[in-house]
Amino acid sequence: MDSDPVLAAVPGRAPVPRPAGTGAAPPPLRPRHxxxxxxxxxxxxxxxxxxxxxxxxxxxxxxxxxxxxxxxxxxxxxxxxxxxxxxxxxxxxxxxxxxxxxxxxxxSLPYTTWTVVSHGPPLARVRVLAANVEFGQATDALIATVRRERPGLVYVSECDRACRRALTTAFAGELPHHASVEAEGSAGSVLLSAHPLRDWRMIPATMGMPGATAEIAGRSVRVQLAHPMPPLPGQVDVWRRELGRIEDFAAPRTGPTLIAGDFNASQDHAAFRAILREGRLRDAAWAAGKSRAATWPVEGPLPPYVQIDHVLVSDEFSVEDVRFPDLAGSDHRAVLADLDLRGER
CATH class of the missing domain: 1.10.287 (Helix Hairpins)
Structure with missing residues (x-):
């Protein structure tokens, strides 16, 4: 009687192939695969x-x-x-x-920040505009946008001395208060306000990050411009350290807070999410259902693919709307947020 073909081949005969089944080795990868x-x-x-x-x-x-x-x-x-x-x-x-x-x-789903319901009666509508004018090149476009939209707080990154002079002159009546870091190129920044400012301060950074306390409807609001270094190869530690300084500023919860600007970080960066977590802040774009609206790069061969410009708000503010105006001459879209400052709970 012949032996089982699964176990052995009969001498003198061609080997009987092992049938495929449970425990069989996978077929070899064909050369074309x-x-x-x-x-x-x-x-x-x-x-x-x-x-x-x-x-x-x-x-x-x-x-x-x-x-x-x-x-x-x-x-x-x-x-x-x-x-x-x-x-x-x-x-x-x-x-x-x-x-x-x-x-x-x-x-890639929209990220989650602190789910907070703002209580208390609305005290004032606050319109915030954050814009990177790319070495001052988009100054004229920003002036036109401010005249059209009439924000009460304007955070401007990469605003050189000429840009600062143009903005403070153009809006001496509408936005008479300002805090700034005067410098050339990307290091200059200015924060313009329709509301009185006091307690001027600056977060130490490679590029200017001025801040102050604004008096809005009888409440003291911490306002801070953010513009850390981008995470360039070889400078990731600088980027992480400067975002960490913004996190340190946000961490003490001492009343209404508005942090806005070019963060050079998206919702997918842990260093950015830490600012929200430690400061119990919300991204206004997230609150408005627009956390994936890209703001950069507007110029160049690629379409905008990431949101790195943000307006962050504490729970004393409710978010009514967020838009992203284009600025001719800049590689960023601006962020325009309509907020309501609420009274005590």
Missing amino acids: RPAAWLAGLLLLVPATVTVCRLLDTDGVTPVPQLLSFLPWLALPAGLGLLLAAVARRRGLALTAVVVLAATAWS
Whole structure:
């Protein structure tokens, strides 16, 4: 009697192939599938690494801080990796791709800040405008926007001496109060106010971050311009340190607070979320359902893909609306927020 073909082949006969079944080894990767499998793995590497850092609430090291700005867009290579894994017929790789794609999509949902309901009667409507004028190049466009929108607080980043002079002259009547850091290029900044300012201060940073206390409807409101260094390769520590100083300013909850400007960080950066968490602040764009509205870069070959310009508010403010006006001459969109300052609870 012949032996079982599953266990052995009869001498003198050609070997009987082992039938596929439970416990059978997977078929070898066909040569034409190998490029698809390798490419799928490469496409999944970046989304997987960046998403893990996002889920672990860390910004990591270069290039992770830079790539976090692209987080929602990383679903594209993750999806393509899944497609290639299916073409290569590698079930394990395809399952990995599904997990990476799902995690990337979940991480890209609008972030959660402190859920706070503002109580008390509305005391005053406060319109806030935050704008980066790119070395003063968009000064004229900003002047036109301020005249059209009539904000009561204007936070201006990258405002050189000529820009500061033009703004304070143009709005000497409407916005007579100001705190500024006078410097050339990107280091200059100015905060213009229709409300009296006192207690001028500055957060130490490479670029100017002036602040003060505004008197609005009988309440003292801390107002602070934010403009930390961007997370350039080789300067991530500076970026993290300057965002940390903004976090330190926000942490003491001592009444109404408004922090606005070009944060050079998005909702996907842990260092930015720490400012919200420690200061119990809300991003006005998030409160208005617009946390993924991109503000940068407006110039260049790529369309705007990330929101790095923000207006952050304490729970003494309710958010009525947020818009993002274009400024000719700048690589940023401005942020225009309509807020209501509330009375004591």
